[in-house]
Amino acid sequence: MSDDNSPISAREARRLFADFKTAPALVLAVSGGPDSVALMWLAARWQRSLARGPRLLVVTVDHGLRPEAAREAREVKRQAAALGLTHRTLRWRGAKPKTGLPAAAREARYRLLAQAACAAGASHVLTAHTRDDQAETLLMRLLRGSGIAGLSAMARLAERDGIVLARPLLDVPKSQLVATLKRAKLGFADDPTNRDTAFTRPRLRALLPQLATEGGDIRNLARLAARLARANAAVEVLADGAERFLRLRDRGDAPHDLGGRSFEAAGFAALPEEVRLRLLLRAINALGHEGPAELGKVESLLAALDQAIAGARTATKGRPALKQTLAGALISLAGGRIHVAPAPARRRKERIRKADAGGS
Numbered sequence: 522m523s524d525d526n527s528p529i530s531a532r533e534a535r536r537l538f539a540d541f542k543t544a545p546a547l548v549l550a551v552s553g554g555p556d557s558v559a560l561m562w563l564a565a566r567w568q569r570s571l572a573r574g575p576r577l578l579v580v581t582v583d584h585g586l587r588p589e590a591a592r593e594a595r596e597v598k599r600q601a602a603a604l605g606l607t608h609r610t611l612r613w614r615g616a617k618p619k620t621g622l623p624a625a626a627r628e629a630r631y632r633l634l635a636q637a638a639c640a641a642g643a644s645h646v647l648t649a650h651t652r653d654d655q656a657e658t659l660l661m662r663l664l665r666g667s668g669i670a671g672l673s674a675m676a677r678l679a680e681r682d683g684i685v686l687a688r689p690l691l692d693v694p695k696s697q698l699v700a701t702l703k704r705a706k707l708g709f710a711d712d713p714t715n716r717d718t719a720f721t722r723p724r725l726r727a728l729l730p731q732l733a734t735e736g737g738d739i740r741n742l743a744r745l746a747a748r749l750a751r752a753n754a755a756v757e758v759l760a761d762g763a764e765r766f767l768r769l770r771d772r773g774d775a776p777h778d779l780g781g782r783s784f785e786a787a788g789f790a791a792l793p794e795e796v797r798l799r800l801l802l803r804a805i806n807a808l809g810h811e812g813p814a815e816l817g818k819v820e821s822l823l824a825a826l827d828q829a830i831a832g833a834r835t836a837t838k839g840r841p842a843l844k845q846t847l848a849g850a851l852i853s854l855a856g857g858r859i860h861v862a863p864a865p866a867r868r869r870k871e872r873i874r875k876a877d878a879g880g881s
């Protein structure tokens with residue numbers, strides 16, 4: 522067993538990359554920072570140890586946001602060449618948003634990485650997210666009020682833009698990667714944005730050592746994310762089963778002419794609350810009109826819906842017992858059924874206009 526400050530052995534690396542042995546090609550996302558340079562070095566050593574390993578393509582994205590970025594990309598190219606690997610630099614072109622820059626840059630980066638993977642015939646893009654990154658992500662989402670799905674933080678494998686995004690180092694502490702680089706005598710770039718307290722993540726990163734001095738074990742944050750991911754996967758399976766259960770109760774004659782979803786209210790009410798929430802979230806998000814619905818708002822909607830269902834027996838016939846719009850969907854309870862359909866276009870446009878103008 523290795524401790525948190527020991528370099529990663531060849532044996533450990535074989536275990537970390539075992540899932541990718543039969544892949545035709547892999548893209549390694551390398552910014553030039555310590556974690557991704559370590560990923561590149563470990564992957565190169567692992568690939569050399571195989572008789573017929575996957576082709577490796579190293580990709581660096583230059584977001585055009587820092588003057589040093591071009592030089593850092595050239596340095597990654599030099600390091601990649603020394604390891605016998607092909608390297609490409611991709612540039613994020615076009616106008617940059619004034620707000621939400623880190624999120625926009627991340628979106629652009631993943632899009633460019635996925636395009637590079639498709640062009641190279643690679644099945645996976647590997648990033649160097651570590652256990653420390655996972656702990657930070659969990660904390661960020663906790664403070665933002667995420668639910669079980671969000672608090673599951675980053676997945677080891679996730680489908681995105683037609684390729685698999687893989688994070689083989691998600692259980693590895695950053696300190697082990699730094700030790701690995703030291704042993705291999707490899708340099709890396711220091712990106713000051715990682716310490717820029719104008720952004721939330723660096724501020725939270727600075728908090729982690731303080732939490733540790735309070736007797737907290739930072740490993741527990743990543744562990745919690747893994748436990749919640751497990752619980753989340755179970756709830757998803759239950760939600761699949763609940764959808765089948767509701768379809769069976771409908772005996773195939775449910776009205777599906779609304780371009781949305783429709784459930785029998787009594788069957789819906791019998792399901793556990795978390796599952797009812799998932800079904801509503803799924804139905805609203807499946808319409809795809811305004812991006813994912815906010816969990817807190819769906820919770821309020823569910824509370825109203827539960828109340829309406831409970832009181833529906835006495836509701837006036839012919840009029841919906843509930844009618845609400847949320848994230849581009851119109852949710853109504855009428856005739857003993859819950860309907861989730863696209864909201865009338867006029868109201869949707871009004872909401873989008875308000876959101877663009879910065880309104881709520």
Ligand SMILES: Nc1ncnc2c1ncn2[C@@H]1O[C@H](COP(=O)(O)OP(=O)(O)OP(=O)(O)O)[C@@H](O)[C@H]1O
Nearest residue numbers: 550551552553554555556557580581582648649650
């Ligand atoms: N500009 C980039 N080009 C290619 N890959 C990137 C880039 N920025 C981030 N990544 C990938 O995403 C992972 C996580 O990004 P993050 O911003 O947390 O890392 P970083 O601070 O750039 O440094 P490090 O390389 O040490 O992780 C990186 O490890 C890397 O695999």
